[in-house]
Amino acid sequence: MIKLRFFIFLSAIFLVVSLLPPWAGAQDSLHIDIFGPGEERINVFIAPPKDLQSEVLFDPELGSRIYDGLQSNLGLLPFLTRVDPGHILGGPGVEGVRGRDIDFRKFNLSRVDLLLTIGLEQHARGPGSVEIRAFEVFDQRMILGRAYDLQDMDQVPLMLRRFCAELMDYLTGSGDFFRSRLAFERKQNGNKDIWSVTPQGTDLTRLTDLRGITLSPAWSPDGSRIAFTLMRDDRHHLGIWDLEKGEEQVFSMPGNTVISPAFSPEGRLALSLDPMGRPDIYWLDGDYGVDETIMEHWAIDVSPSFDASGTKMAFASGRLGNPHIFVHDFDKGRVQRVSYEGRYNTNPSISPEGDFVAFTRQTPDGHRIFVADLETGREKQISFGPGNDEDPAFAPDGYFVAFSSNRSGDYRLYLTTRNGDEPRQIPTGEGNAKAPAWGLERDF
């Protein structure tokens, strides 16, 4: 989808020089435990872009797009606090973008922990080359430096996601948030189709145009397909969107319902079907035919969700008279009840590590997102409305949680974390947006 060959490293020497110091012995500072209590914070400052060859910027448009894009991307990370340019003693500017040209003392005095510089080498044919560096201010040390050759302004968002992915790798150990893409349902003119957008809100793309109602998108682990429910012509169907071919296939299933498809980490597709006259969870084979039963019960069983090892499957079941969350352990052959409170618990999403389950609970104020710790059984409410908060989905990093909410009137997508950080809306345009599903971007 995105052409990658346009990105060429400017110079091997630059990269080697920039990479060696940080990875050697950088254990001390500026690493964040995102799974900790969530109180740790890093102060970040982005210096105004500099032209590498002249005093003034050849085209200020490119510089400000990169600067704004970086601010916006890093603004999504709850453990970073942006330092106001007005608070930098002696002014926010830097002499140059390299470490030797930076007066680290003034940033240190202004309590900046992490400093980013942007260097531009512009030419008339295209936007030109971009160098982005990240420094630990206290140690006066570069932790990440990357150069990109842009052919087109439209490549700026992808460039920034790549840089931020590596920066987040360094800071937290997983930058997959910036390597992911969300699929979701979007309602327009009475129909629902599958759309995709990056979690950073860029590259909003329509995938299906099926003149029906499509629901519950789910990514294959390799990011090549999206499975979904299609309601059309008085029947449910299984839809498979092939990202490479850019087209969908539609399959008929035995029974009357096709609900909540989900891929296992090995790429097997599970979903809820009712050939026995009740919604049970089945495996499909490679040709999308019914393979075997996973969960058979007289009551409703829907919404399978697998951890990254494929040994655990969370699901929602009405077996106790009301919907509750359960986890099936394939190795132990055992079903563990997860939710005990409330009378309506649905939409489970198990974390990749298999240690937490996020789910929706109906409260007197509407649906809210809760996270249950499977080890201790403890629960934490991570969303607080108003309205209804639904469809929680753990990101591949096990840290971010996407969900849908009608807190602003219509349903929109939001990002929070498993610590319950302040939700941020993901722009998806007009029309209700629901059911976010994370996938890893192919060939990122």
Add this chain to the structure above:
Amino acid sequence: MKNRTVVLLALLLGLIMFAGTGCGKRAVEAPADPAVEELTEEERARLEEERLKEEMRRQALEERRLQEERMERERDAVDAEARIQEAMEEITANRIHFAFDSYELTADARSTLQKISEHMKRFDELRLVIEGHTDERGTAEYNLALGERRARAAYEFLVLLGVSSDRLQIISYGEERPLVDESNESAWAKNRRADFKVLD
């Protein structure tokens, strides 16, 4: 006759004793073991489910008998074409409603289904799609399953009333197609429903 009464009485006695021992057992096992508590909760839900099914079957058989008697009386020659049109309109004008998170057929729902079954039996060529719907308060995937349960409850009742299952098709729309696009008690009550559509 007398023998049968004796046998029935004996059976009844047996049942009472069985129930008695069951209760006694539960009373012993009840305290504080969560595993047992959970089993009991699940067992309760299952028994409730079975009770509903049994009740539904009993009522359907009763309705079916009454209905057949009535149709016997009514079997007079009337213009079929006009009446089939009328029947189709009457079928689609009907809908049945449900309580929150429930697919139990109410008395009203059963009598509506009975009317529909009469039309279906009078006109063999009619085929129906039963659409199960929910209100917006649940969540989408579970609601899709609940809509299926609702459509299926109507389907099973119609089959028990003597409508051939190959003339019936069911689909759940979950919360996707509300009748009233509002968020209040009265809209939700209207939206928790099964609709009937005649297939061409």
